[in-house]
Amino acid sequence: MRILGLVLCLTLAARADDLELRQSGKAVAHFSLQQVKAISTPQALRLDGGLHNYWAIPIQPLLEKVYGKAAYGEDITFVFVCRDGYRSPVKAEELKRLPAYLAFASSDSKPFVLESKPLGPFYLIWDSERYPERKVGGNWPFQVVAIDRASFSQAYAATLPPPKSSAAVTHGFALFRKHCLSCHQINSQGGNMGVDLNSPYSVTEYFQKPYLYKLIDNPQKLRNRATMPGLDRSLPNRKQAIQDIIAYLEAKAAQRRASKTAKPGK
Numbered sequence: 289m290r291i292l293g294l295v296l297c298l299t300l301a302a303r304a305d306d307l308e309l310r311q312s313g314k315a316v317a318h319f320s321l322q323q324v325k326a327i328s329t330p331q332a333l334r335l336d337g338g339l340h341n342y343w344a345i346p347i348q349p350l351l352e353k354v355y356g357k358a359a360y361g362e363d364i365t366f367v368f369v370c371r372d373g374y375r376s377p378v379k380a381e382e383l384k385r386l387p388a389y390l391a392f393a394s395s396d397s398k399p400f401v402l403e404s405k406p407l408g409p410f411y412l413i414w415d416s417e418r419y420p421e422r423k424v425g426g427n428w429p430f431q432v433v434a435i436d437r438a439s440f441s442q443a444y445a446a447t448l449p450p451p452k453s454s455a456a457v458t459h460g461f462a463l464f465r466k467h468c469l470s471c472h473q474i475n476s477q478g479g480n481m482g483v484d485l486n487s488p489y490s491v492t493e494y495f496q497k498p499y500l501y502k503l504i505d506n507p508q509k510l511r512n513r514a515t516m517p518g519l520d521r522s523l524p525n526r527k528q529a530i531q532d533i534i535a536y537l538e539a540k541a542a543q544r545r546a547s548k549t550a551k552p553g554k
């Protein structure tokens with residue numbers, strides 16, 4: 289019995305390190321690290337002037353093997369699903385234009401961790417030496433266990449700005465999509481590291497605006513031990529950016545209230 293249990297544990301452990309490839313939420317392929325390496329040849333990547341050194345596979349051959357040469361497209365997003373609830377939607381166009389890699393080990397003597405968090409089984413990285421617009425570690429998804437190819441407008445339909453939104457709200461949504469959606473849901477769509485910001489109540493309904501602004505700007509200024517990172521400090525027009533994100537959250541709240549009154553009893 290004990291041996292059987294051990295064998296079972298080992299098989300489960302091996303499977304837990306597999307990479308699952310999905311299409312609109314449905315699994316279409318499973319690969320072990322060995323299989324991943326057979327599809328795309330590993331390279332040693334040196335980042336940040338040698339501070340971080342990884343073994344990584346270029347991601348394009350893997351995506352094209354599973355989804356075909358036409359894997360990319362205007363509305364296509366690849367959602368990197370992580371063990372801790374982080375779900376990072378990366379535009380297909382960004383994976384095509386700036387080749388990304390899946391790192392699976394350190395190529396120096398350091399452990400495969402970042403700030404003591406294990407990075408495996410897979411860590412999505414870009415060659416920031418060649419593409420400086422991709423900063424090392426800038427919310428790069430780690431502990432990636434699945435990649436889901438989906439249409440953004442379908443998979444994230446409930447997060448879209450209401451029809452005929454103002455320019456501020458539309459801009460706020462673009463920022464939210466890039467900086468917040470990996471961790472937060474809007475109407476149950478998005479990441480699971482933080483709370484849903486619109487359902488059942490919007491954060492704009494129970495937070496006073498100056499405090500909401502402060503939280504997005506610098507969460508530790510509002511709450512001791514907050515783990516959320518503040519909005520990227522290098523963002524141009526950052527003040528306006530925070531205001532636009534709040535405008536988007538307010539628009540989603542108004543949309544939800546309007547849909548409730550339209551359908552009594554719901």
Ligand code: HEC
Pocket residue numbers: 464467468469470471472481482483485491500503504507513514515516517519533
């Ligand atoms: C890396 C994950 C992560 C990112 C990115 C992130 N958040 Fe958070 N957020 C959290 C976590 C975790 C909490 C819970 C409090 C804490 O630990 O800081 C939180 C809390 C919040 C709260 C308070 C909710 C409540 O009811 O208490 C708001 C509002 C919020 N986040 C908004 C945002 C916005 C807007 C963005 C984008 C600019 C963002 N967050 C980006 C993880 C994240």
